[in-house]
Amino acid sequence: MSRLVSDALQDTRTARRLVAGGRPARQQSLRDHNLGLALRLVAEAPTPVSRAQIASTTGLTRATASTLVETLLAGGLVREVPLPPTARSGRPAVGLVLAPGGPGGLGLEVNVDYIAATVVDLTGAVVVHEVHAGDQRVLTPAAALRTTAAVGAAALAAAQRKGVRVAGTAVALPGLVHDGRLLLAPNLGWQDVDVRRLLTRNRRLTALPLALDNEANYAALGEVSPTARTFVHVSGEIGIGAGIVLDGELYRGSRGWSGEIGHVTVVPSGPACHCGATGCLEVYAGQEAILRAAGLAGQSVGAPGAALAERATLGDPALLAALDAAAGALGTVLAGVLNVLDISTVVLGGIYAPLAPWLLPTVGHELSRRVLWSSWEPPSVRTAAHGPEAAALGAARSVVAAVVSEPERWLVT
Amino acid sequence: MSRLVSDALQDTRTARRLVAGGRPARQQSLRDHNLGLALRLVAEAPTPVSRAQIASTTGLTRATASTLVETLLAGGLVREVPLPPTARSGRPAVGLVLAPGGPGGLGLEVNVDYIAATVVDLTGAVVVHEVHAGDQRVLTPAAALRTTAAVGAAALAAAQRKGVRVAGTAVALPGLVHDGRLLLAPNLGWQDVDVRRLLTRNRRLTALPLALDNEANYAALGEVSPTARTFVHVSGEIGIGAGIVLDGELYRGSRGWSGEIGHVTVVPSGPACHCGATGCLEVYAGQEAILRAAGLAGQSVGAPGAALAERATLGDPALLAALDAAAGALGTVLAGVLNVLDISTVVLGGIYAPLAPWLLPTVGHELSRRVLWSSWEPPSVRTAAHGPEAAALGAARSVVAAVVSEPERWLVT
DNA sequence: AAGCATAAGTTCAACCAATCAACAAATCTC
C-alpha cells in the first residue's frame, strides 16, 4: 500500500486552502501566498535569513525566492542587512530582516480608569507606549473617545518622529463588540456606542484602517510568543473571561462569545449569580467575591489587583482564605477547559497576575488532580508576561500580524 | 477611510492559505484549489449545477469552469445529467452531479460486541451496511482484526457488485489511537495493537489507503449534515466523550485528546472517580452510574441503552431518578462547554440517544439556566440521527470528505 | 417559418507566476 496515498486520508490538518472561503485562486493568489510564506519566514526566524534559505526551507526555487524578496524589499516590508562572515566557502549570503521602518501597528485601549496607546513596529518591538490616566465613567462616550483619538494621534506622531509608519489601528474595549459598535460595556456604563464612527472623526485616525475587539481578546493575543502559541489566557477583572489562543490565533466561536468561563458552574447548588444561574465561577473567583470574602467589599480601590496583593503580602488571613477558595474554583473550571480542549498551558492575567503567587499552587494542584492527561503531560500555569498594558500591546501586534499574514495588501506602491 | 482596507484588519477568519502549512504554492496548487472549489459546489448543491453556475458563484470565468469540469468528468468524480427544462430562453444548461459510481468510502467499526462495515458512494448515500455480531473480547486482536478485514472485504465486494468503487478505508476504534496503532482500548482489553499492519494483511484492503481514529470522533462526524455543521456530540458509552465539530471538521486539540468531558468536574467535593479526581461527570452520568443508581449494577446487559430505555418506559422510579440526576450533571457540564466554545447545538449520541426522551428536558433546562447567551440564542439539544451505526457511517463519510476536499488525488487516470 | 435575443459552453491568444538550466558573483581552499 502506498503510504503516501494513505496520508491523504489520515492527514488531520485542516484542508488545503489556497485562498480563504470559497474564493477562486488566480495567478495573483499564488504570488500572495508565496509572499506571505517568505515574509513569515523572515518574521519568525531568530536571525536574518538569506534568499537561499527562503528557497530551501520553503521549497521554492532560488529564482522565485529572489523575485519575492525583490517585491518585499521594494514594498518596504523587508530590509537587507550584512550577515556576520562565516567560515564557509562560496558567495556570502545577504541577510534579510523585517524593515523596522515598515508598517507597524497602533493599539489603543479604552478602560475604566485609563486610556492606553501602544505603537509597535513591524518587528513587534514597542516604539511608543503612553497611558492617559483618568476616570472615563464620568465622561460621555463621545468625550472619552475624543480623548482616546487624541491620545492615539499623539502616539502616531511620536511613532512618526521615530521613523515608524503605522499600517492600522486596533482598539481594545471592555465589553461586547460587534461590527464596529460597542454593544455593552457594563463597567463603563456604555451601551451601543458607535466607536468606529466616533474615533474616525479624528483626522489622523480617519486615514487608517480600524479594528475593534474585546479587551480580553487582545490581552490574550499580547501573550503570544514564539514559544507559547496555544494557551488559555484568564483575565480576571470585574468579570472573568478567557481568551482561547490556538496556534497563535484567537478562537472566537461562532458568534464571538467564546471564553465565558465566568459563568461556568463550579458548584451546581452554589450561591446565586447575577447571571441568573447558581454556583458560577464568578461567585467564587470574581474580583467582587474576593474583595467581599476578604472583608473589603464596597471600598472603591483604584487597582484592586495591586491592592489585594499588597494586603496578601501582609498575611491577612481572611484574604488568604479567599484567594485559596478562588484558586480552587478557578483550577476546577480550568481543568474542565483543558480536558475539553486539550490545551496544556494556562496564563493568568488581569487581577490574577499580581495575585499569582497566592493562586498558582492551588490552581496547579487542581489541574494536576483533574486534568485527565496531567500525569503524562503536566499542564503548566504561568503569569501573564505583560500587565495592564497587555491589551494595547496585543491590539498593536494584531495589526502587524495582519500585515505579515497578507503582505500584498501593505506593500508601498 | 476605505472600508475595504479596514476589513483587512477586522477580518477574523483564519488567514488565507493556498496550501496547507508552510508549503509553497505552484501552478498546480491553483488547479487543485479550484478543482476542489468546483467539486464542493457540486457536492453541496441540493440540485444539479451547471458549468455556468460554477463560474458565476465561484467567480471563475466560464472558460476555467469548463476546463475544471472537463477534468472532473474525465476523472470520474462528476457526471452530466439532463436538467429539467426551464422556461428561460438561451441554450439550456447541462447539469452536473457527483458520480454515483465515483470513489466512495468504506467505514469499519470494531467494537466490543460487533463489527460493522458501511460503504457510502461519493454522494454520501449508504450502499452497503453489514453488521457482524460477536464478542471480540474473547478473541486475540489478530483474530478479531482478521474477521474485521474479512467483513470489510465482503463489503467491498458487495459495493463493487453495485458499481461503486471505493477510494479508501477508515476504521473506528473504541480507544486511544495514534499513528496507525490502537494504544489502549480498555473495553476490548487491547493494548498497543498495530491495527494498520494487521488489517492490511488482507489482500483487498492492502490496495486501499487506510485511516484510523477514535470511534467517538467518527460518530460525531457521522452527525454532520448540511444544516448542522457546528455542534458538540456527546457519546455516552462506558466512558463519556464529546466530539467537537466546528464547521464540519473535528476539533482534535493539540494531541488529539480533546472532548474528555467525562472527567469535567460537576461537584468539586463529589464522590471519587476512578481517574483519581472527585465529582467527575462520569460519576453522575456514566453508564455504570446510571445502572447502579437504578439498581441494575453488575448485570451484563447487551445493549444497555435500549435495555434502560425499555425499563424507563415501564416507569421504574429509581431509574427515572437516576436519569434525571444524570441529565442534570450532563446539562451542567455541557453548559460550561457551550459557554467556553460558543457553540449552540448539542447532539446526544451513544446510550444517551435511546434515553433522550428522559434526558432532553433536564439537559435543556440546565442549558437555558446556565448558558450566558441562552436568552438571546437558545441552545438546541437533539438526539443523534444515527444509532450505533454512526461510527461506521462517519468513518465512511470521512473518506468521501477527503475525496471532495482534495479531488486531484483521486482522479482516475 | 424566419429572425432575433439570450444564455451555455468552447476556443484561442495573451498574460502571469513558477520552474529549470545556465550564468555571474563572491568567497574559501589548496
Place this chain on the structure above:
DNA sequence: GAGATTTGTTGATTGGTTGAACTTATGCTT
C-alpha cells in the same frame, strides 16, 4: 592563482487563468 562552492540573477519554458470572440441551443416575436 586555479578550482571548488555557494549565492543570487537571467531568460526560455511550462502551466493555469483570463478575456474576447465564437458556436450551440433554446425561447420569443413577427
